[in-house]
Amino acid sequence: MSPMPDTVLVRCPLADGPVLTLTATRRPRAGRAEVKCAVPDDAHLAGRMQQVVRLARLTEPRFDTRDQVVLSLDRRPPPGERGWELAAVLADRMVRGLLRPQAGLLANGWSDEWERGRVAGNTLGAASAAQPGDAVLGGAGLRHLGLLSGHADPAAAVSTARAWFPLHSGGDGGMGWVEVSLHPLARQAGQEAPDEEQTIAAPDQDAARQLAVRQVLGGARHFDGRALGRWRTVVRFGAEAFTGNSWELALVMADRLARGREFVPRGRLIASGCSGAWHAGRVDAVDGVAPKCALLLREAGPGDRILLPRAWQEQLPEGFAEGLRAQGASVVCVERIGII
Amino acid sequence: MLGFFKRAAAPEHACELGRTLVALALPAGAAPPAGCQAVVVGTDGRTRRLQAARRIEARPGETAYAFHPGPYTADLLPFAAAPEIGLRTSFAVDAPDPQASQQRFDLYLAAEVTGRLELAALAAAIESTLRHELATGGLELPPCTTLDEWNAFRQGLNQLLYMRFGVTVDDCVPVDLGDTHDYARALAERAEGQAEAPAAQPPEAAAVERFDPALEDARALRRLFLELPCLMCGTRLAAMPAAQEQFHRQQALLQRLDLVSVAVNAMPALDLAAPGQPLPAEEQLRRARHSRRACVSLDEAWALLARLRQAGEAALPQLYDEAERIVANLEADCAGRRSITAEGDAS
Numbered sequence: 001m002s003p004m005p006d007t008v009l010v011r012c013p014l015a016d017g018p019v020l021t022l023t024a025t026r027r028p029r030a031g032r033a034e035v036k037c038a039v040p041d042d043a044h045l046a047g048r049m050q051q052v053v054r055l056a057r058l059t060e061p062r063f064d065t066r067d068q069v070v071l072s073l074d075r076r077p078p079p080g081e082r083g084w085e086l087a088a089v090l091a092d093r094m095v096r097g098l099l100r101p102q103a104g105l106l107a108n109g110w111s112d113e114w115e116r117g118r119v120a121g122n123t124l125g126a127a128s129a130a131q132p133g134d135a136v137l138g139g140a141g142l143r144h145l146g147l148l149s150g151h152a153d154p155a156a157a158v159s160t161a162r163a164w165f166p167l168h169s170g171g172d173g174g175m176g177w178v179e180v181s182l183h184p185l186a187r188q189a190g191q192e193a194p195d196e197e198q199t200i201a202a203p204d205q206d207a208a209r210q211l212a213v214r215q216v217l218g219g220a221r222h223f224d225g226r227a228l229g230r231w232r233t234v235v236r237f238g239a240e241a242f243t244g245n246s247w248e249l250a251l252v253m254a255d256r257l258a259r260g261r262e263f264v265p266r267g268r269l270i271a272s273g274c275s276g277a278w279h280a281g282r283v284d285a286v287d288g289v290a291p292k293c294a295l296l297l298r299e300a301g302p303g304d305r306i307l308l309p310r311a312w313q314e315q316l317p318e319g320f321a322e323g324l325r326a327q328g329a330s331v332v333c334v335e336r337i338g339i340i
Numbered sequence: 341m342l343g344f345f346k347r348a349a350a351p352e353h354a355c356e357l358g359r360t361l362v363a364l365a366l367p368a369g370a371a372p373p374a375g376c377q378a379v380v381v382g383t384d385g386r387t388r389r390l391q392a393a394r395r396i397e398a399r400p401g402e403t404a405y406a407f408h409p410g411p412y413t414a415d416l417l418p419f420a421a422a423p424e425i426g427l428r429t430s431f432a433v434d435a436p437d438p439q440a441s442q443q444r445f446d447l448y449l450a451a452e453v454t455g456r457l458e459l460a461a462l463a464a465a466i467e468s469t470l471r472h473e474l475a476t477g478g479l480e481l482p483p484c485t486t487l488d489e490w491n492a493f494r495q496g497l498n499q500l501l502y503m504r505f506g507v508t509v510d511d512c513v514p515v516d517l518g519d520t521h522d523y524a525r526a527l528a529e530r531a532e533g534q535a536e537a538p539a540a541q542p543p544e545a546a547a548v549e550r551f552d553p554a555l556e557d558a559r560a561l562r563r564l565f566l567e568l569p570c571l572m573c574g575t576r577l578a579a580m581p582a583a584q585e586q587f588h589r590q591q592a593l594l595q596r597l598d599l600v601s602v603a604v605n606a607m608p609a610l611d612l613a614a615p616g617q618p619l620p621a622e623e624q625l626r627r628a629r630h631s632r633r634a635c636v637s638l639d640e641a642w643a644l645l646a647r648l649r650q651a652g653e654a655a656l657p658q659l660y661d662e663a664e665r666i667v668a669n670l671e672a673d674c675a676g677r678r679s680i681t682a683e684g685d686a687s
Contacts, residue, residue: 157528305482332482
């Protein structure tokens with residue numbers, strides 16, 4: 001496992017332009033409170049921040065009383081401003097190694113239900129459209145903290161899961177994600193089930209990709225047997241522009257996770273693969289072994305599960321699996337989806 | 341005179357033993373039902389097994405349990421977020437190990453069971469243990485599990501359930517639970533429930549009330565009191581690390597566990613701040629929360645012991661780090677249970 005940083009900075013953009021900086025540090029606890037917060041000239045707000053962080057920690061499965069986390073804001077936010085709440089929660093998780101630290105992360109979000117991991121919205125208003133693509137904004141962008149590692153909200157009526165796929169098409173590459181949201185399909189008794197592909201939508205995508213998404217999901221659900229005619233599906237992609245079809249496996253796995261028919265990884269699910277026959281559950285090879293493996297080695301974090309096509313088994317670079325294991329991730333080259 | 345020959349009446353529900361009931365407290369003088377074994381639990385938590393098919397002779401203050409060794413079958417859901425995939429597990433209460441001074445299942449009965457142990461309750465406890473281990477990374481069951489990973493998971497599960505409950509897993513296979521658990525319907529019901537959410541506020545308040553601090557605290561302290569000595573015994577027996585540094589860590593851990601055990605044995609009463617001086621109700625609630633959280637650490641410690649049993653020397657540093665976390669949590673919660681006010685928040 002990579003050593004945890006002692007200090008994490010998260011920035012929180014506000015609606016009228018300025019940016020708050022939130023600093024989190026970790027030190028041995030030595031009998032002190034597990035969270036300490038400081039806001040210049042505002043002890044009440046510091047107490048509120050401590051409460052927020054403590055509530056958000058209730059959604060974590062393990063607790064560790066050996067460390068104290070100290071959170072501080074660089075200046076006092078405007079009265080009534082609550083967008084820093086998400087930044088505080090993310091900084092608290094990053095400094096303890098629960099989330100992968102990201103330099104210069106922008107976050108804005110507030111919630112009344114931190115103890116359930118819900119994020120209600122952000123305070124940016126119209127300015128949210130001007131934020132860079134990797135900013136974490138509560139509300140439509142992130143409704144539940146578990147979604148940061150792709151997990152569905154255990155209490156929501158819409159099942160949403162994410163899976164990641166390595167991009168190497170656009171020069172520098174990076175990770176893209178695909179998100180599948182499922183609504184149960186209400187059907188009157190005796191009514192014919194609609195065509196599966198008609199129930200799948202991918203807004204903001206061009207017609208070719210919409211068609212591809214529908215065909216992939218339709219095929220993979222056919223393979224699953226118990227999936228047809230039960231769901232209305234919305235598919236969203238994180239990256240704006242990408243080419244190729246190596247996202248297909250990630251889409252299929254996100255769909256299986258969202259339908260509650262797949263074992264859930266502890267961290268993110270990262271997959272690269274396509275198929276000419278999803279209705280048989282087969283996974284075919286894609287291009288770019290070397291750049292994608294290098295990217296995965298840089299990006300993988302504790303608990304991540306990486307799925308690659310079986311054809312890559314012999315082409316993986318030396319020490320790839322061991323390197324990932326040292327980071328707490330695991331990799332497997334699969335021939336078909338499903339268990340074993 | 342006829343009383344000599346009268347057979348003791350079988351207690352109520354005794355015929356359910358081995359089906360929906362795993363263990364049942366029997367009145368003194370009754371004979372355990374056919375196929376069952378009997379354990380006598382004293383008030384101090386000591387247990388002894390009785391010879392099969394004999395009349396139960398319990399001394400005053402002791403409770404006699406009859407339990408059916410099984411096998412039992414239960415469908416476990418390893419992930420709350422994946423209700424349509426389960427593990428069909430069949431398990432049995434372990435045959436008595438002649439080397440052990442106390443069988444683990446007897447300790448489970450003594451520490452956590454009052455009156456009767458339903459199969460559903462045992463399966464729920466097993467399921468929550470399994471989920472906790474999967475969520476914290478003690479066991480791995482990732483998507484597209486390979487055969488090797490599945491075998492490692494099975495070994496870990498066997499060891500975990502043996503250490504935690506004293507049951508052995510005969511068989512465990514992944515099953516499609518789509519017939520009984522319809523996720524789409526569950527989501528639709530959730531949506532309907534949320535539409536009525538404003539009216540659903542009072543039940544939540546009632547849920548807070550249902551947490552009875554005195555009862556929860558007594559249960560948790562009983563577990564700590566009975567299980568900590570066995571845990572320390574297990575840690576001493578588990579593995580003698582070869583490396584000098586790990587040996588020192590192990591010794592330091594055992595010493596701290598000793599101190600925790602002493603602290604548990606001398607825990608002040610829940611409702612007293614000082615002799616004759618009552619403690620406010622919200623502080624009692626805080627104390628009960630601490631003792632319940634200490635029980636979570638206790639569960640983690642059993643799971644860690646199961647991993648220690650299987651681990652090689654190479655894995656020891658990581659496992660001892662985990663052990664230090666658990667012991668630190670235990671110490672913090674024992675101190676919290678002991679203190680009469682919440683610690684200073686500002687420090």
